[in-house]
Amino acid sequence: MDKTNAIISVKNLVKKYEDFTAVQGISFDVYQNEIFGLLGPNGAGKTTTLEIIETLREKTSGEITVDGYSVDKEASKIKRIIGVQLQAAGYYPNLNLVELMELFSGLYGVDIKPMEMLEKVNLQDKAKAKYKALSGGQKQRFSIATTLINSPKIIFLDEPTTGLDPQARRNLWDLIIDIRNNGTTVVLTTHYMDEAEQLCDRVAFVERGEIIALDTPDNLIDQLISSGFERKKEVKKANLEDVFINLTGKEWREDN
């Protein structure tokens, strides 16, 4: 990976909500074509940071460029080259998935085949269903499909796997890796460390609006071990998750 090639650059980002400072001057770069993870406890400021980069929230101060465009001056250009999955979002009421896809293709100004987009996330069987009638995992997958409509250079996924079963989660990882292999940069947040370890090229730990560590998962783990850390208990060769996956099969299931 070409480490000098930053597609997103965040410098001294500060965000204040009235008198509360949610983000306290963080700086980081996201490199082209990597999967970058923002990790950290609830309320650390991950969503806030993402949404400022996505030009959905105003920042208090700092400088951000996305693929060379400044968030202050060229928000609409940024919106054309990014795909966004929000931690909480809704979709137009009373429309089925195909119709929603058509709507988004109009909003992004691109021509797509709705069914092909749905096939990417294995929702072709739900084409005529309303968004409301989907399960939690299907909703997540649909949200991710909407981020791909404009063939974006970067996609932002805010907790894409929250609420998914272990198998659906793994399938989503495969999808995310596919997306990355097609040349898209991925920025995501997650509360699952196994996920971050598997998926992310680099992760930043955010706490109380500050970045307290930023490196590859491997390096971070090695650093911890070299500081003398040891797990309390020897791990068994399998865990309950392996049991789940072994029992319930590997493929996307119709109703997951």
Place this chain on the structure above:
Amino acid sequence: MSKPYNHTKATLALAKASFRSIMRSPSAVVFTLAFPLVFILVFGFLGGGGVKVDLAIAPGSDLENPIIKALEEISVVHIIKDKDAADIKTGLEKGHIDALIDVQKNPSGKPAYLADIKYTSASIDKGNILKSVVHNLMYTLNTKDVMPTVAQLNESTVQGRIYRTIDFILPGQLGFSLLSTGVFGTAFVFFNLRQTLVIKRFFATPVRKSSIVFGEGIARIGFALLGAVFIILLGHFFFHFTLINGAITVLNMLLLSIIGLIVFMGFGFVVSGVAKSESTIPPISNIITLPQFLLSGTFFSIDAFPTWLQPISRALPLTYLNDAMRKVAFEGAGLWDVKHQILIMVIWGIGIYAVAVKVFKWE
């Protein structure tokens, strides 16, 4: 970037989505169609063969004169003879009798007859119909007057257009349907899109705010016009709703509908901005729609209201929409003839959108 972003395409995509959504939303269909249709059906059947004006002839009035003869020929007018003065008086007071006519030979010769007409405040609507019938009649009689021969006059009887209940009720119902879909529909849609973070997701696309507003507006206008066409045609073909100039009249009514709807949507934007929760939308919307429903001449002519109420009626935008609709449909007025009504609606529009810009919330 390959090709420039197309805002029109985005607006139309939104309009299409919104239109589909409205068509599938039961409440929109009920408010826009079912509600007005019920009233139209009820009044359509009640109204039967149209309005009759009961006109009593005063005891002692001359009966053998061209005026009475001509009135008898007019189907709207129902002549009541041989009632005594006391019956007529109570009839007038209660509105069973709409007016009283007394015709006398003029002793001084010219004009040949003098006619006295008494209207009653108990029946202002019908009084007004009679008034215009009589004015027409007098005009025709007098221009043909030169050598009054009864036979000639009978042939020249005015063909008074039949003014049916539906001619009054339908424009009022159409106006109210536009008011409710404009206010309720717009308020709910924007409140819900904001609340359910649909708009937030839109903002992550390159779409402009104006495209969102226009897209929604186009869809709502399209839907309301479909409803209007349906109401007008149903009224016309089943209940003989008068469309003086046929298709042109329908077109003029639709143009008026658009003007009215745009104004009413302004109220909807305001409501969506000030409502704190979804459940406060209906009461706030009702504060806007109910007074207009009652006071804007939807069911009764506002002339029938007590005088202290009339200025309030004359301040409401729906009054002018109803008024313009009736003039266009029944009298065949063009849009230019109702420019006064349109102007007042435009003034309302400017005022309400000025407020909407201030209170409307995107997130």
